[in-house]
Amino acid sequence: MSIQIRAAETTDVAGIFHVRTSVKENVLSAAELKSMGITEDSITAMIENGPCAWVAVEDSEVIGFSMIDAEEGSLFAAFVLPSHEGRGVGRRIVEAAERELFTRHAVCWLETGSTTRAAQFYRRLGWSNEQDIGNGDIRLEKRRA
Template identity: 65%
Template sequence: MQIRPATPADVPAIFHIRTSVTENQLTTAELAEMGITPASITAMILASPCAWVADKDGQVVGFSMIDPDTGSLFAAFVLPVHEGQGIGRKLVKAAEDALFANHPVAWLETGKATRAAGFYRHLGWSNERQADAGDIRLEKRRP
């Protein structure tokens, strides 16, 4: 398995993964309502290094994305059949490395009572604060 920068050719796989997850599941229509479309993700990827994919035997099985301007981890998702294999940890590490190159503190928001929250806490994200609608904000400092 290889973690590599995402390219525009990976955008269909990114959307497949994002709409296939079991927690925090959203449809392509719901993502579009939030402004998250294949065109917007392609534009982000072309604008700056902001996304990474996990390529396993030629198949993209996970991805992570950041907002390099705000210092946030925007997304990290793995296909359910590939969970528990350390892929998410490696994707988050790639995102953190990019964030910490330009920010002393990175942040993310996730549901308070989700598996994702536990996952991020396990990876050292802390300083929990309440965010919108049951979400929490977690931070991680540059090592």
């Protein structure tokens, strides 16, 4: 079956958490997420309050997601189940997030580890203007075409 990219719905929250706690890089447990204020309730509220998240779905299963802070102009999450990496899912969910960001901002940004696979991925998608923000992290930007 094909992979569908669509706006996240509140019924996707459990799947989003499953993806987030299943990744190989930037690993966080549900307890660690909760200590940061990231809970199923907080994500549900974000989804209810406007376009902020997109999911990749295959056979009714959430296999990836992206999330933005539309007001700040940032992409703050993009994760894909390890079993689905390398199939273009990450690119498609980031592009969905970018489309929304660029309706509001000429330049959007993200932060990630400088030596991570994620940093390499974002650079391939055209994120640039790299700035060292300390502790091995960088800020990348992307301009509206």
